[in-house]
Amino acid sequence: MAGMSELTASQRFQAFANPARFMALSERLLPFCAGLTAVLIAVGLYLALLDSPPDYQQGETVRIMYIHVPSAWLSMFGYMVMAAASATALIFRHPLADIAAKSAAPIGAAFTFLALVTGSLWGRPMWGTWWVWDARLTSMLILFFLYLGYMALWATIEEPVRAGRAAAVLALVGSINVPIIHYSVVWWNTLHQPASVFRIGGPAIATSMLMPLLVMALGFTLFFVTLLLVRMRAEILRRRVRVLRLARTER
Amino acid sequence: MMRAFRTLVLRDTRLAIRVGGGAGMAVFFFLTVIAIVPLGIGPNLKLLAAIAPGMLWVALLLSALLTLDRLFQADYEDGSLDLLMTGALPLELVAAAKALSHWLTTGLPLVVAAPLLGLLLNLDTSAFGPLILAMLVGTPALSFLGSIGAALTVSVRRGGLLASLLVIPFYIPVLIFGVGAAGGGGVAVVPGAGSQSLLLLGAVALVSVVLGPVASAAALRANLR
Numbered sequence: 475m476a477g478m479s480e481l482t483a484s485q486r487f488q489a490f491a492n493p494a495r496f497m498a499l500s501e502r503l504l505p506f507c508a509g510l511t512a513v514l515i516a517v518g519l520y521l522a523l524l525d526s527p528p529d530y531q532q533g534e535t536v537r538i539m540y541i542h543v544p545s546a547w548l549s550m551f552g553y554m555v556m557a558a559a560s561a562t563a564l565i566f567r568h569p570l571a572d573i574a575a576k577s578a579a580p581i582g583a584a585f586t587f588l589a590l591v592t593g594s595l596w597g598r599p600m601w602g603t604w605w606v607w608d609a610r611l612t613s614m615l616i617l618f619f620l621y622l623g624y625m626a627l628w629a630t631i632e633e634p635v636r637a638g639r640a641a642a643v644l645a646l647v648g649s650i651n652v653p654i655i656h657y658s659v660v661w662w663n664t665l666h667q668p669a670s671v672f673r674i675g676g677p678a679i680a681t682s683m684l685m686p687l688l689v690m691a692l693g694f695t696l697f698f699v700t701l702l703l704v705r706m707r708a709e710i711l712r713r714r715v716r717v718l719r720l721a722r723t724e725r
Numbered sequence: 726m727m728r729a730f731r732t733l734v735l736r737d738t739r740l741a742i743r744v745g746g747g748a749g750m751a752v753f754f755f756l757t758v759i760a761i762v763p764l765g766i767g768p769n770l771k772l773l774a775a776i777a778p779g780m781l782w783v784a785l786l787l788s789a790l791l792t793l794d795r796l797f798q799a800d801y802e803d804g805s806l807d808l809l810m811t812g813a814l815p816l817e818l819v820a821a822a823k824a825l826s827h828w829l830t831t832g833l834p835l836v837v838a839a840p841l842l843g844l845l846l847n848l849d850t851s852a853f854g855p856l857i858l859a860m861l862v863g864t865p866a867l868s869f870l871g872s873i874g875a876a877l878t879v880s881v882r883r884g885g886l887l888a889s890l891l892v893i894p895f896y897i898p899v900l901i902f903g904v905g906a907a908g909g910g911g912v913a914v915v916p917g918a919g920s921q922s923l924l925l926l927g928a929v930a931l932v933s934v935v936l937g938p939v940a941s942a943a944a945l946r947a948n949l950r
Contacts (some may be wrong), residue, residue: 564943616894616897619890619893619894620894622890623890623891623894626887626890626891627877627878627887627891630878630881630884630887631880631881631948635950636880636947636948636950639943639946639947639948639950640877640944640947640948642947643873643877643940643943643944643947644873644877644891644944646940647873647895647936647940648894648895650936651894651895651898654898654929654932655894655895655897655898658897658898658901658902658925658929659897659901661901661902661905661922661925662901662905
């Protein structure tokens with residue numbers, strides 16, 4: 475019995491490997507995802523920019539947080555998606571996983587960049603400097619480098635299958651290394667400067683601020699999913715075009 | 726299997742020594758980088774002594790990166806890598822042998838040269854012991870982690886730059902703990918942090934000795950399908 479259910483599960487898993495089925499499914503899903511993203515972000519922006527109170531210490535600059543924190547979450551979420559997709563691609567040779575990993579990378583990199591830029595914009599009035607070699611900032615920057623390296627590897631190896639395997643190995647090695655890098659940077663920073671310079675988090679966040687933050691986080695996550703679907707569809711189409719072109723030149 | 730492993734290490738080491746452009750070049754590069762540091766920041770001996778452990782580690786990292794493309798590139802181009810893949814020795818051990826010989830011909834000479842360059846940077850002689858120990862522990866990690874980057878870019882023409890870009894983030898823990906164990910990076914403030922850094926550096930090195938060959942073999946299989 476257990477064998478039966480396992481078989482059907484794997485069959486179901488394989489069924490999604492069919493790009494044509496994915497294209498049909500994603501085409502139906504996309505309008506919902508996009509619409510829900512637009513609604514959530516619109517509501518979130520209203521709550522964050524107009525409805526929520528300014529912070530008694532940080533004033534209006536606290537509103538940067540509503541963009542900054544979801545971006546930072548999604549930058550890590552993006553790497554997790556990429557690593558999970560890479561593992562699936564390497565272990566099960568699932569053709570869509572390859573495409574998902576490749577498509578997730580630039581989105582994750584963009585969110586990492588957004589988190590760095592908004593953090594810097596917030597840091598200027600709050601800390602009096604654009605950049606601090608703080609543990610979080612530094613490991614965020616390194617995460618950005620990991621994304622760039624991953625994308626560079628995809629870009630340099632011509633053949634998609636070979637590039638996909640190599641990039642998957644890199645993403646997995648990266649996912650093992652990310653915690654090590656993070657804790658080494660924390661160690662380095664705590665030796666360098668005591669945490670008393672500034673405190674992230676501080677007192678527990680008030681519900682009037684937590685609500686817009688959560689709505690924005692949900693909206694950003696859906697935005698990520700929407701973009702991922704769009705990019706995956708584009709990648710599948712790009713590969714089809716590539717195959718057609720190769721076939722034509724061979725003729 | 727052990728004999729094949731030893732033969733491969735010996736072959737690569739001999740090749741690196743005899744062909745030229747290997748070990749000697751890395752040491753020379755190390756020397757020049759250290760020599761231009763005082764030119765860049767001024768001949769203030771106090772300042773130089775303060776940044777010496779960090780500068781030595783950064784220069785060591787760069788020199789190790791410079792020689793990475795030697796790891797698999799030549800064997801890939803003349804086809805011996807295909808032979809090694811079909812041989813009895815598992816690809817993981819092939820990668821380990823190559824990383825080991827890379828360490829013998831690059832890491833070890835650099836560690837030997839480091840104290841001499843420390844003198845140029847006015848490093849206190851009492852700091853030489855911890856520095857050499859930290860470098861001895863840390864340099865294998867550079868070779869074994871570096872082999873991943875070299876294996877990933879083996880089919881890319883002039884992949885050296887790309888390999889460096891891929892590998893530098895992985896080198897960061899080695900750099901941080903290495904500088905910490907060598908007495909730099911403000912560690913002197915916290916008592917006992919040096920030995921803890923050394924232990925953590927050892928842990929990172931051991932992890933990379935396992936991770937490096939496995940990941941390199943996977944990367945080589947991906948590239949040589």
